[in-house]
Amino acid sequence: MHRPLVAGNWKMNGSKSLLVEMATAFRSRQPAACDTWLLLPSVFVESGIKQFSAATVQVGAQNLNWRLPGAFTGEIDASLLKEVGCRICLVGHSERRQIFGETDDEVVKKTKACIDHDIQPLVCVGETLLERQAGEAQQIVAGQIGALMEALTAAQMASVIIAYEPIWAIGTHEVASADDAQAMHAEIRRTLKDFYGPQCPDTRLLYGGSVRANGVKELLEQPDINGVLVGGASLNTNEFLEICNTAAVAV
Numbered sequence: 001m002h003r004p005l006v007a008g009n010w011k012m013n014g015s016k017s018l019l020v021e022m023a024t025a026f027r028s029r030q031p032a033a034c035d036t037w038l039l040l041p042s043v044f045v046e047s048g049i050k051q052f053s054a055a056t057v058q059v060g061a062q063n064l065n066w067r068l069p070g071a072f073t074g075e076i077d078a079s080l081l082k083e084v085g086c087r088i089c090l091v092g093h094s095e096r097r098q099i100f101g102e103t104d105d106e107v108v109k110k111t112k113a114c115i116d117h118d119i120q121p122l123v124c125v126g127e128t129l130l131e132r133q134a135g136e137a138q139q140i141v142a143g144q145i146g147a148l149m150e151a152l153t154a155a156q157m158a159s160v161i162i163a164y165e166p167i168w169a170i171g172t173h174e175v176a177s178a179d180d181a182q183a184m185h186a187e188i189r190r191t192l193k194d195f196y197g198p199q200c201p202d203t204r205l206l207y208g209g210s211v212r213a214n215g216v217k218e219l220l221e222q223p224d225i226n227g228v229l230v231g232g233a234s235l236n237t238n239e240f241l242e243i244c245n246t247a248a249v250a251v
């Protein structure tokens, strides 16, 4: 059984002072029974890694470019992340897919670039509201997972964590019901098992979408939900700590 994982995604938010505040608070109050990640804007990744002890909170990036180092002004590749001690990275967040046009193919390339550099990828999948209303949610998610499975061996997939984030629940205060979230997580697990068979890794599956301290217990009590990906609430030190504390005792 996995320890619960709570991953915070600051997106294009935060400040140096918030980083110091959070690192100080987590040093004394981080629950031992919860794995915690903080995915920061790239300018904060190196100092974040230094400020948090990896034993309490692992700090990583929100995106990378899959290409090898070269003339790609403004981009950051896996070797640069590794250079500053980064060992975890978010890949394929819906904001990157929707706003920056990131395709399944690019998500796969980014995931592979992470794996090749010993950076653990947290890959996001999820459907829009229109897709859910059209009854296509499972098909959309299966397609996103399918692109990954086609490209990764079971051994490579073993280092991947998947976050199911229904796009309609991100930043909207509309959390998927625990039953709906569990149903999709179970479906993702079944899809992985069907494809990889006996070699199938015991993939950690996270739920993301308007997670707050008061709803996290019910989500984590679901058999196929191993953790949560938290956006807005990870910018509030006390709320983020409360989510971690709740997760530590929920499973």
Ligand code: PEP
Pocket (backbone or CB within 6 Å): 009, 011, 093, 165, 169, 170, 171, 172, 208, 209, 210, 211, 229, 230, 231, 232, 233
């Ligand atoms: C996210 O950024 O992945 C997310 C789930 O955001 P929020 O918790 O704010 O909905």
